[in-house]
Amino acid sequence: MGENTVLGPQISRRTFMALSGLAGGCAALTGCSPKSPSKKEETSDKSFSPDAVTWSSCHVNCGSRCPLKVFVKDGTVVRIGNDNEGSDVFGPGEIYQMRSCVRGRTNRQRIYNDTRIQKPLRRVPGTKRGEGKYEEISWDEAISDIASTMKEIKEEYGNDAFYIQYGTGQLGGTVSKSWHPDKTMFARLMNLYGGYLRHYCDYSTGQITWELPLFNGDAWSNNEVTDLVNSKNIFLFGNNPANTRMSGSAMMYLITQVRQQNPDARIVVVDPHLSDTAVGVANQWVPIRPGTDVALVAGMIQHLLSAGKLDRDFIKEKFVGFFSDSFMEDVKAAEPKDASFMGFDKDGKLSIDQDMSYEAYLNGTGAYAGSGKKTPEWAATITGVPAATIRELADLYVDGPTATIQGWGPQRHSNGGNNTRSIALIAAITKNVGISGGGTGAREATGGVAYKVKTAIPTFPEKNSVDVCVSFFDWYRAIEDYRSMNDATWGVRHINEKGKTLYADEPGSITLKAPIKFIWNYASNVMMGQHADINECLRIYNLPDEKDSGVRMIVTVDCYLTPTALISDIILPGTTSFEEDDICTGGTAWTGFVCCESAAIKPLFEAKPVYEICTLIADKLGLKDEFTEGKSQLDWVKWSYEQGVEAGDDLPATFEEFKEKGLFKQTDTHDPAIAKQDKIATPSGKYEVFSKQAYNLSKQWDLTLGGYVPDDGRDQITGLPTYYDHFEGYNDPLRSEYPFQLIGHHGKTRTHSSYGNVAWMSSVAPQQCWINEKDAAALGIEQDDQVIVSTERGRTQLSAKVTQRIMPGVVSIPQGAWYDPASRDAATLGDKSVLDKGGCISVLTSMRPTPISKGNGVHSNLCKIEKA
Structure with missing residues (x-):
């Protein structure tokens, strides 16, 4: 057992080398130090003679899964290349190159990184989670523990006490995948062991998944992005693919092609900041105050309705809840039929006796009497968008075809569900759904020609004995007070024997049976990165292990010593995708690919693939034969390939040929898919502008979460997608103390927190707080000044980006930076006064779940800024 070592997310080179000695000598590190290629290597491929070239791919969560070519010399990865096979021509029937972005090309710095975990580690007894004090232990000792x-x-609490944390750091593989948690090796292990507490939804789409279907029954369908060549107008609400999906095989490449092929299209970006997408392809940037999209849409529709530019007969035929004269009849049609819908009113007690139609809302009549007309002038005072611009945008919608694509930013506010319903409403009500060049208002569909190889191995969900699930975002409450968690407070839901999520017949009837006592954390930095309010998280993670509260063990399996790893009890070193065999699929537009990934190098240090780790644990639990079915990881890769061949994939006759070549691509000439929405999966079968599901929930649920948050009216569930003064929004009184609206955005240098430890990337675009030049001048802040950004929850320090590319009154911090506290002292751990030096926005955001989805409204924050 090694001596105790204090570890942090930015380990010094000296500490790294010292640990490498403990791991078996510096010889194990041959070639591990990231080094720039020599001038000769950079400029002359003829002089470069690798020992081997293998295929792998980028497994991070950007949506692309780009193939990567790996060059090996003397047992060391010396270069990462991209896909240079196939045509450079984009179009139907062309197998084009699936070129990775600059992030993927820096993977050598991830393989040989100072933050690599080298040996199993155990938290030093008596220290707190987050102090970072660990001792080395053997693999056998770790697995036995x-x-x-x-x-x-299991004996004390049953399987309800186990939880598999959300994580997307290893997304794209088949055997090694970390998401969806229910498809991972830990799911396979735990289901064989009796099951675990599952979660619904994810950190990307918390509200759009559950609340867009309240309007149109579908959170996902939209026209394929290649159809944008047929659009006259294109609206991007909070969508920035130039950063989020910037590779040659994903959305940004496609939309760039659209701009080239449809140069007359008017592309409008509605966003608080002038994103790289807006700079690159848009004609018009509409800066809007965060969280006010719903008011913008109301002003647009009021203008169109008063100007006679909407088809009233079409609305009466296809929509419910819009007009006053049919409202009561519409409400009856929209009543949830059973517990497969939210807000099921089993006893039929929740009747409505007043006009709550959208027309009444726009006119300020009926239930909305006294609220005033929702004119463009009204919307302008809320959104910051001039009334004339609102009218202009509305008129574009009826001068189509007009495509509407919303990113996942607008729904990540405390009123995000209403934002997402509204954006879809303006698309549908202007007759732009179901036509070429139009769209539904959901996220873009990128297309692709899929292979049929399996992208997950069996995990036996039928063996899971736990029949409830929690929101991906409010699992933390089950550590401290699981007894307060039911369907009417924290959104607990039932899973039936077929795996379908159901809602309650009676409010409060679906409850948890045990606290979370054990957490599997695989390839995930969620718990101290993507989740909110890190200081509050630290308090919860360090609650004493008692009968009804306190987590007993957190196990992290990761390649890197992330901030989340440093709150774990056991840390196990995992392998990168370049150190194991796996299979990956992907594709966009008219091309699809399958990549048979071969280990380029042996696992560094004592790292092991997750399949081997779970096999070791299964052996200790007496489940090894069931878990492996006699197969190695490579056997499962072969099984995935064989499943594809049996299903008709055009692949080599033998697995050996498949593995030898590595990358396969296919194409077709399909017309871009058009989302028709002929059958709408709402209770009425129509677009529900007024959702009786949502109205019923507003009467059934306790929005204080059992007293966890105040009854301040900042959380509301509304039948219509109306604007209200939401939590830490523009009209929150807290702005008198914290005057700026703070949002997060995706930068180019990271995918969430992945690549956050790559020096090359951070040197290109350092972590900075975007602030408007007028606001900066008033505060005496200049470009690159160090600033401290504070909310009620914490403080973080980073440099300032003074720019005109963000509207006044709003600041933005790129999400995903690694938490790096100025102190890890046990006495102040989790104190909101402790300064984070990493520029991590999750120190500042709120854990308050959103009203319906119980999701992450983490773009709604009020903050103040001062020079450091």
């Missing part, structure tokens, strides 16, 4: 704790917890 984990297995014995699992047995204790």
